[in-house]
Amino acid sequence: MPRIHQAVVAISLLLTGPVYAQCSTGQVTDVGTLLVGNLVCAQKVGTTDANNRWSEHHTGASGGANNLTEWARGPSSTVDPTHVTGSWTATGDTISYSYNGDSGGPYQYTVHDNGGSYSYCNGSTEHSTFTLRAIASVRSNIRRA
Secondary structure, three states: OOOHHHHHHHHHHHOOOOOOOOOOEEEEOOOHHHHHOOEEEEEEEEOOOOOEEEHHHHOOOOOOOEEEEEOOOOOOOOOOOOOEEEEEEEOOOOOEEEEOOOOOOEEEEEEEEEEOEEEEEEEEEEEEEEEEHHHHHHHHHHHHH
């Protein structure tokens, strides 16, 4: 097979090869340390609408119950200000969320590092993906806007 054909086949396999579940590798073993003090900007897998996106600030310390703050439009917004929406607890590789007024929880996930983004997983099923932002950088962006 000519080299050009080999290259085309190799590139095709890279682009169309099997997609591995984001929940099979890269499991974070200390979820609390990863999340504490950071803003999680998440999107439910398989959706694109705004109702399935959220930004939650993980306050407190690693271990124990901590406040979970919905960032909304930010602390200075009069329309949709930042507010405490529930609590979170991390134990090793598992995070649990409980939301105010929601009797369906707590919701538990493992977290997997995808190399710049992360996944919340229930076993081998990816629930949502997220990125982390330091609160200081978010506040500086609000001031510039």
